[in-house]
Amino acid sequence: MSGVFGKVFGKSKAQSQATALASIDKLSETxxxxxxxxxxxxxxxxxxxxxxxxxxxxxxxxxxxxxLKRKRLYEQQIEQLGxxxxxxxxxxxxxxxxxxxxxxxxxxxxxxxxxxxxHKATNIDDVDKTMDEINDNMENMRQIQDLLSAxxxxxxxxxxxxxxxxxxxxxxxxxxxxxLAPTTTxxxxxxxxxxxxxxxxxxxxxxxxxxxxxxxxxxxx
Numbered sequence: 001m002s003g004v005f006g007k008v009f010g011k012s013k014a015q016s017q018a019t020a021l022a023s024i025d026k027l028s029e030t031x032x033x034x035x036x037x038x039x040x041x042x043x044x045x046x047x048x049x050x051x052x053x054x055x056x057x058x059x060x061x062x063x064x065x066x067x068l069k070r071k072r073l074y075e076q077q078i079e080q081l082g083x084x085x086x087x088x089x090x091x092x093x094x095x096x097x098x099x100x101x102x103x104x105x106x107x108x109x110x111x112x113x114x115x116x117x118x119h120k121a122t123n124i125d126d127v128d129k130t131m132d133e134i135n136d137n138m139e140n141m142r143q144i145q146d147l148l149s150a151x152x153x154x155x156x157x158x159x160x161x162x163x164x165x166x167x168x169x170x171x172x173x174x175x176x177x178x179x180l181a182p183t184t185t186x187x188x189x190x191x192x193x194x195x196x197x198x199x200x201x202x203x204x205x206x207x208x209x210x211x212x213x214x215x216x217x218x219x220x221x
Contacts, residue, residue: 020099024092031088038081045074 048071055064 017099017102020095020102024095024099027088027092027095031085031092034081034085034088038078038085041074041078041081045071045078048074 048067052064052067052071055061055067
């Protein structure tokens, strides 16, 4: 049923918009026609004025007055056409304003329908249920991780506090041993400068003896 009403109202809405557009177009055409007719009457009125001037110069007073009468008639028609144009302008402004209002209301109605559909698709109870499921799943995962990380076997009997205290004692002993260790520094060995060697007196004497014996052997020859 709602679909049928939607089609009917949608069709009537489209027809209303089409009618408004057709009316605006018709008024525009009429306005253009009135403006052309007004311009024509203005030209005829001016022509009667020129004729009246000519008759006045020709001393034809009767003909000049007739021209001025026709000019007055034209001016009355011009004024009437001006009033018609004002009414058409007012009507066009009203129709354009009504069309804009209708389009605005249609846009707002469409937005409200979309919002209603979104609210219907995201019910608050469904959101609460989904959040509860997410929290339950996270809690189950945390429990599983705790179980997997818990020690098993002989390691499960160890007291974590006692192990921490034992580790602290070991660190304290290590620090105390470092503080009490003597700081021994090896003395710097003196640098010994090697003196150049001098030939001993004995070696000089031996060389002299060898030279004297060699000279004696040569003399005997």
